[in-house]
Amino acid sequence: MKVHNDTPDHVTESSYRMFLVDTPLVSVPPSGDGRVPPCGFGSFHQQYVVDGKLIAVGVIDILPKCLSSKYLFWDPDFAFLSLGKYSALQEVGWVKENQVHCPSLQYYYLGYYIHSCSKMRYKAAYRPSELLCPLRYQWVPFNIARPLLDRKPYVVLSDHALLQDGESLPPQTAENAIEVQQNDNGDEDTNDVLIDDSEEMIEPESESSDDESGPETSGQTLENCDVGDILIGLKDPV
Known part of the structure; x- marks a missing residue:
């Protein structure tokens, strides 16, 4: 509501879950053999906490070769901390640290880039x-x-x-x-979504959908297989 001028009735738990919780990725548990990092592969929420208060959440995918930064939402009271930049540096650091456990991890992925959109120019700052x-x-x-x-x-x-x-x-x-x-006046970029004091999450209008059901998060785990060939798990159509 703070960033996108949404009305309260537009902010629903189902839209939040569809946008920032449900994932097509298959969870792969840690293997202990240097092929999978200690947290495993899959989709995660990274929580940033100051003095017991949740101030930001990073939505990421961890894959065999990269950490993909999908979204960040944050408390507007802490905007002065530039949490988008801080979280990006933390995620880059995570990739470096976990190369010890999983040598295939090499890249940090920031998603789509639109050169003419000022809200995406920050992605080019990481070199x-x-x-x-x-x-x-x-x-x-x-x-x-x-x-x-x-x-x-x-x-x-x-x-x-x-x-x-x-x-x-x-x-x-x-x-x-x-x-x-x-698209210089286009949709807000991923690091522009905030979380308010009541920790209510907001789905941008650009991501809205009439279908509120969304794909369910798969709890399936895979063992004794080549995780390098496993990126997503697709549900059978309903």
Whole structure:
């Protein structure tokens, strides 16, 4: 309600659960053999507490190769602490610390990036970083991608990387031009959602849905299998 000007009747437990609790990830318990970190793989809430008071919650996915930062909501009374930046640094530190237990953990993932959206520019502040070209699924260093994105709203990020490798580029067509959305006044970014004194959580309008049922969180665990090949578990359609 503080950030998105939602009315009280829009804030419901079911929408919170669908948005920030339910997950398609299959829980994988710690294995003790260096393949899984001590907390296991899956979806988690990281709680930030000061003097017994909950001031922020980070919603994260822990996968075999990365920690994916999905969302952060925080108490507006503690905005002066820049909790979005603090939580990002804590999450980066977590990846470094847990490489000892799980060497496959190498990356910190901040999700989608829109170059023209001021609310997402903070993601480019963490370096070194890369953007994924959605056409060829190649990772491109941000320092290479940035001047391309500065010049025009439609760009194939991996073109520059291919030229550097001496490869010829495919013909430019409407099908292989990737649109960079012009959304400077768009939805709030993930680190802009707050939690008030009563610890009531808010679902952004951009994430709202008429279907309040949502997928249920899977409590299934998998053993004696290659966790590197396990990313998500899909429920059978109802």
